[in-house]
Amino acid sequence: MTESEHPDNTQPATCCYHEDEGFSCHEVALASGLCYWHDPRVVKNKPDDKAKLEAFARSGGMLRGISLKNADLEGIDLVKHHSKTGFDMSHAELYRANLQGAHMFNLNLEHASLMKADLREANIHCANLGNTNLLGVKLNGARIENIYTGKRLKQERMALHAEKVGEMEIALDYYEQSEEIYRNLRKTADREGLFAMAGHFIRKELVMRRHQMRRWSWERMISKSIDLFCGYGEAPLRVIGFSMALIFVCAVCYFFTGLSYDGNEHVFSLSQSFSQNVMLFLNCIYYSVVTFTTLGYGDFTPVGVSRAIAAIEAFTGSFTIALFVVVFVKKMNR
Template identity: 65%
Template sequence: MPLNQPSHEQGLTCRYHEDNTHICHEPAGESGLCYWHDPKFIKNRPEDIQQLEQYANRGGQLRGISLNHAKLAGIDLVRHHQKIGYDLSNAELYRADLSGGHLFNINFSNASLMKADLREANLHCANLSGCNLLGIKWVGSKIENMQAGKVLRQEQLARVAEQSGHKEQALDYFQQAEEIYRDLRKAAEREGLFAMSGKYIRKELTMRRHQMPKHCLKRFLSKAIDLFCGYGEAPLRVIGFSLALILFSAILYFFTGLNFDGEIHQFNLNNSFYSNLIIFLNCIYYSVVTFTTLGYGDFTPIGISRAIAAFEAFTGSFTIALFVVVFVKKMTR
C-alpha cells in the first residue's frame, strides 16, 4: 500500500508519497492530502468527471487516488495516442460507479475495485493484476485482453493463511476467490471469449477444491480430474497422459513378457543391447495396439502382462472417448 509520509511543504502540496518515487504535487487541504487523494471527499459532484479527466490529461498523480463511492459514469480515462495507459495503481475504488467508462489500457494493478460498477465499461487491455475484484458488476463490460493476473489477491492471501494454519481465514479467502473467478467466467462467456472463460472455470473449480476437507475422496477425485484433463479444458493433458500410460505399460511388458508366435519376448541380461531394444520396441507397439483397443492378435500377454493389458485397454478406451469430448468442446466454441 502507498506510504503517506509527511512533506517539508506540508500544507502547501499533497503529502502523498509512494516509496519517494510517485509524488503528488497538487495543493493540499487540511488533511495534508489533495482533493483526489483524500478519502474524506466523496467524488460524486457533477463536475468531478470533467475535472478528473483534466487532472489526468495534465499529468496529475493518479496512483493511490481515493475514488470510493465516486460517481464517474461514462468517464474517459483513455490516454489517447499513447502506448501506455493511465496508471491508477493502488487506487481505492470501493463501490465506485464507472459504468460506461472508457478505461482502455488502464493500469489498475493492486487497486481495490471491490463492488465497483463496471457495467458497459471498456476495459480492453486493462491491467487488473493484484486487484480486489470481489463483487464487481461486469455485465456488458468489454474485457477482451484484460489481464487479471495469474493469481488473484484473495487466492494469494488464502494460500498464505493456509500455510500459517489459519484454516477459517483461508476458507473465507478461497470462497471469495471462487466467487470472483465465477463472475469473470460469466462475463467472458457473455462476451464470447470462451478461451478466457475456460481458463476461469478451471480456476473456479480449483478454488472450490481447496475448500474441501484435505484428505477426502471428493477432493482427491477433483485433483485427479484437474491433472487428467484440466476440468475438461486441457485436451493436451489427455494426450500427455495417454503417451505416459503407453510408455509405462510398454516398460512393464518389457519385464513381464509377451508371446509372439510361441516365442517369449522379454528382457534378458544375456541378450545383446540390440535384441533387447527390438523387444522393447515390440512392447511399445503392443502397448499402442492395446491402448487403442485394436487388438491385432500377433502379440499376446502372458502371466502378469494379462492384468496390465486389461487395465491399459480399459483406461485407453475411456481416455480416447474423453479426449474426443474435450477436443470437440474446445473446437466448437
C-alpha cells in the same frame, strides 16, 4: 505514507501522499494534508468531478493511489490517447464507484480496489488488473478482452499465505471469495463470446472450490485427479500427454514381464544382445499402443503378469479416448 511538513504561509502545502516506491503527489493539500483526489474523506460525486478528473489525468496529475470511493463517474474517459501505455492508477481506491460506460482502455489498475464497483458497459480492454480486488464488481456488458488478472488473484494469494501459516478459517474465506470472482469473470467472458478466456476462468473457479474441500478427502483427490488429467475438461493436450505416458509405462512393464509371439515368450534378458533388447522394447511399444487403442491384432499376446497390465491398459485406454473426444469436441464447439 508520510506526513510532510507544512511550509510557511506564503506557499500552499503540498499533498502528503507518498509511496515507498518513490511516487509522491505534489498537488495543493486540503486541511487533511492530502489533495482533493487523494483524500478518502472527500466523495467525488459532484457534477463537474468527472470533467475535472479527466483534465487532471491529461495534465499529468498523479493518479496512483487516488481515492474514488463511492464516486459518480459514469461515462468517464480515462484513455491515454495516442500512447502505447495507459494512465497509471495503481493502488487507487474505487470501492462502489459508478463507472458505468467508462472508457478505461489500457488502464493500469494494479494493486487497486474495484470492490463492488459498477463497470457495466465499460471498456476495460487491455487493462492491467494484477493483484486488484475484484470482489463483487459488476461487469455486465463490459469489454474485457485481453485484460490481465495475473497468475493469481489478490484473494488467492492471501488464501495461500493464510493456509501456509495455518490460518485455515481465513484461508477458506479467501478461497470462497476467489471462487466468486472467477465465476463472475467466467460468466462475463461467456457473455462476450471470449470462450478461451472463459475456459481459463472456469478451471480456476473449480480449483478454488477444490481448496475449500477437506484435505485428503476422496472428493478433493478426485477433483485434483480430474484437473491433472484434463484440466477440468479445458486442457485436451493433457489427455494426450497422459495417454503417451501410460503407453510408455505399460511398454516398460511388458518389456520386463514378457509377451508371447509365435508360441515363444519374449522378455528382457541380459544374455540377449543390445539390439535384440531394443527390438523387443519396440515391439512392446507397438503392443502397448494396440492394447491402449483396443485394436487387438492378436500377433502378440500377454503372458503371466502382463495379462493384468494389458487389461488395465485396455480399460483405461478406452475411457481416455472417449474422454479426449468429449473434451476436444467441447473446445471446438466453443
